[in-house]
Amino acid sequence: AQRVTQPEKLLSVFKGAPVELKCNYSYSGSPELFWYVQYSRQRLQLLLRHISRESIKGFTADLNKGETSFHLKKPFAQEEDSAMYYCAPDMDTGRRALTFGSGTRLQVQP
């Protein structure tokens, strides 16, 4: 079965520090990979997708096929980055649904 692992439930950093939210998946194919974010009192929304290779709000995510990882990174955290982050690989298994990781809560302290 396909699995998605976000090993950290909580990540607490100070403002200006680098951030790396880890995500590992188990899938033999080449998935499209998403990161979703949920800010306080807002709906869950897409932050970025691997295929677009873009940087959103200073965040980037690199696919490492060898390690089957898709970690989310930002060089300098801001307080407004505090939120819940979910990794979701889009795996072509015939099942038209995303499997999400358990999520990592990022707390950026002033």
Add this chain to the structure above:
Amino acid sequence: SQTIHQWPATLVQPVGSPLSLECTVEGTSNPNLYWYRQAAGRGLQLLFYSVGIGQISSEVPQNLSASRPQDRQFILSSKKLLLSDSGFYLCAWSVLKEINTGELFFGEGSRLTVL
């Protein structure tokens, strides 16, 4: 533009009572529709998804059921709620694709408390 509405936003129900959460999507046709449950420390659990009217796939055996009576309407139900049904329920939609799932668009969620 597409929008997704979900209601009620908050619900407090006694154990053994029925449940109906409703979700509608506007501005698109033939969407995939989803119900997820978000629980603290457990992430997002997929409950049901639907690729068309009357087509429901269940992911987890449970006390809940789902129906899709119209193309853009998705309903989550229970005949008798359990305490363990408490949680935050999210409806979502995606564009129907031949392969993969694609981006999901989420509703604002419904918080259910079973007492």
